[in-house]
Amino acid sequence: MKKLTLILFILIGYVAYSQSLTLFDIDASNFPTIRAKFYAIDKDGKQIVSLSPSDFELKENGIKRNITFVSCPTPKPPQALSSVLVMDVSGSMGCPITNNILLAKEAGKAWVLGLPDNRPWECAITAFNDRNYLIKDFTNNRTDLLDAIEKLTPNGGTNYDAAFIEQSAGVIRIAETGKYKRVLVFLSDGMPNFEPQTARIINEAQQAGIIVYAVTLRMPCPQCLKDISTQTGGQWFENVTTVEEARAIYLRILQLAQNSGKPCEIEWKSDYSCNISRNVELQYLSLGLNTTITYDAPGSIISTIKVWPNSIYFGEVVPPQMRDATITIQAVNRDVTISGIVTNNARFTIIDYGGSPPPFTLGKNKTRDITIRYTAPDSGFVSTWLEIISDACYSEKIYLTAGFKGKIANNSLRLVHPNGGEEFIVGIDTVFIWEGVLPTDTVKLEYSTDGGASWNLITDKATGLKYIWKGVPNTPSKRCLGRVTYGFTTNSYTNIYLLKRSTQDLTVEYFRNFLREYNFPFFEITASDAAKIDFSNSVIIAGFESEPTEYKTVASKILGAVQNGGMMIVESFGKYLLQYAGLGTAVSSGWGPAVLDKYAYVTNITNHPIFSGVPTWDPPTQPDKSGQYIWYLTQARGTPSVDFRFSSNVQIDSLWFWNLFITYGWNGQATNSSYCQKWGGCRRDRSVFKLYLQLIHYGSGLIFTSQWFPNNNNLHYGPITKLWHKNFITMSKMWKKTISDVSDSLWSIVRPELVATDVNFGDVCVGSYKDTVLLSYLKNTGTFPFVIDSINISGKDAQDFLFGIGIFTPIFFVRTE
Secondary structure, three states, X not given: OOOEEEOOOXXXXXXXXXXXXXXXXXXXXXXXXXXEXXXXXXXXXXXXXXXXXXHEEEEEOOEXXXXXXXXXXXXXXXXXXEEEEEEEOOHHHHOOOOOHHXXXXXXXXXXXXXXXXXXXXXXXXXXXXXXXXXXXXXXXXXXXXXXXXXXXXXXXXXXXXXXXXXXXXXXHHHHXXXXXXXXXXXXXXXXXXXXXXXXXXXXXXXXXXXXXXXXXXXXXXXXXXXXXXXXXXXXXXXXXXXXXXXXXXXXXXXXXXXXXXXXXXXXXXXXXXXXXXXXXXXXXXXXXXXXEEEEEOOHHHOOEEEEEOOEEEOOOOOOOOEEEEEEEEEEEOOOEEEEEEEEOOOOEEEEEOOOXXXXXXXXXXXXXXXXXXXXXXXXXXXXXXXXXXXXXXXXXXXXXXXXXXXXXXXOOOEXXXXXXXXXXXXXXXXXXXXXXXXXXXXXXXXXXXXXXXXXXXXXXXXXXXXXXXXXXXXXXXXXXXXXXXXXXXOOOOOOEEEEOOOOOOHHHHHHHHHHHHOOOOOEEEOHHHHOOOOOXXXXXXXXXXXXXXXXXXXXXXXHHHXXXXXXXXXXXXXXXXXXXXXXXXXXXXXXXXXXXXEEEEEEEOOOOHHHOOOOOOOOXXXXXXXXXXXXXXXXXXOOOEEXXXXXOOOEEEEEEEEEEEEEOOOOXXXXXXXXXXXXXXXXXXXXXXXXXXXXXXXXXXXXXXXXXXXXXXXXXXXXXXXXXXHHHHHHHHHOOOOEEEEOOOOXXXXXXXXXXXXXXXXXXXXXXXXXXXXXXXXXXXXOOOEEEOOOOOOOOOHHHOOOOOOOOOOOEEEOOO
């Protein structure tokens, strides 16, 4: 059978029947000095006033505190009372789970036993559900009153008007006959079946000189009861959940009603811990009484370290250069001892602490300037957190980044959450958190329910290092992983631009024919055209027979578009554009493959999409198809070529492959490569060796070039060269260098299954009411316990139904049994 456990707590007190200790009205305005009021009641219901700090022990969050002061006023003789206890006996009071009738009975008994022996008094007992009942008229016979209380039996609905003002046993009519000070204590565990006549109740109570105190069990006090209590001179108490608490509250009301004594006061010293919420436990040692209550310490006590700026980008630092930056730290609310300032990346170091190095104490509201140095071993983009280790409750992290944006270090991206062991409920929001890139960088987030065998997209537009995953999908699994990826793209290029010069150019002619052969739409433009064009998200092709000096003024613009996500093919003298933009140095050579006969592609070494669809062959079979050639010459003749020496801060992927060089008879080729040794067919004029293509990561864009691309009208480009260029144009958007990180271990998506029982009230007469108590009404048939934070009635006739037992802001923990 399922159980619903109500988990609302306000105050818990322990009494040995009529003995009690209650603590209330905590004042933390002079923190760390705390004051509160309390009542200590002995077994005869009298207030204990001869007290000192040594009589008590007080703890906050389990830590013993020093009690500095206890004071109690001289008690006055208790004022004679004519009191009426008004008890709710509706059906909900008898629910065996909550057993609210027990709380009511024990509270009433505590009241009766607490009435003084040496002063006159009289007490009556009334009850109500749909009607009202006079259980015991005014008497000073304790035994009769206790017997009457014990016989209370729950049944029926909840009618506040019946309790207060209706004929027969409305409590105001009973109380107005009292001989002494007229007080009534109203107790209920449910909202009324209809809105009571609050104004009339208040008026009649005031006319009869009746003070009303209201107590509600396991629910907030309704506004009508708050109004009735406060406007008649009484008080209200809500969410009472235990017998001990009910007894203590009734005895406290008794003290208030009798005007027999003001509460005692107690003072203690708290501390400056980082926990604002304080659970106070007060124990009266000689009687073994204790009480607990919570309060919130002022937020101003929480020590923090403020940092500005909270992020620093050191810029594009070329190795081995260094760059410095300064942050300011400030201790807020109190003195702070700083024991260290650390980062997990050795590229960032503290070179000046603005004073002595840690450990040091930073006075309240004092500041220090801290100088941080970034030393660049390479040009890769890096990020890290700078952490201040101290005794402060809270310290801002400082986000440090440096290097060339887009050139991300392979190990920098990290998925912080979810990272293993978490459980997320279907339909409930959770959060993905990552670090290692700029907050402005866009990442892709995915999750897997099969341990990483397949992935489901969450979003490809996440920024800010945090993303709220709205409504976890209904895909329960215990084998879930998360993944964050930076550098991905999903779209293709916008335009292709072929750069040309005013003179005839064989290299440009090659690219023109190549683009037409593969049906690529393109635009031929000159340097003056380039000055006017927006190259965003475009493919730019630059290949010339001689240095294109007219492009010097637009090279930075062209390469800037590449840096922001474009693509570029540079061959031969087109590499000078890279030099103009500062990426390195172009080196022209007058010697070319004068002895080249055939230059054939064997197979790739690096696994990369650039080689997709390229036909291979395996020596010793000779290449016998033109589709296997990279290029060849029709006669022995030198041709100019251009090499390029990139700056050290440029990130290059070398795409290695095996190739066969066959010469006209030049005996200068090396024959000791591993492929030659395997093949055994290499000679001085025929050799298989390694060569590479180059893929340059520039910002978030890509540049493709071959190691050697000669120009000569006797040189013929083979189909493999065209396939490389084709693959780059059609697939380069898929090659952008990506880094990703996956959860360190598995986490779970769980699905609670809530089943509720239908309720049939049967026939109910017009104008009457019927209650029902539902046992095991809710059942969780799923795999995960969950909390119900609200229950509402909706539908056509919703106004005709009301919850009993105080379920208006419910918090229920539903187990999975």
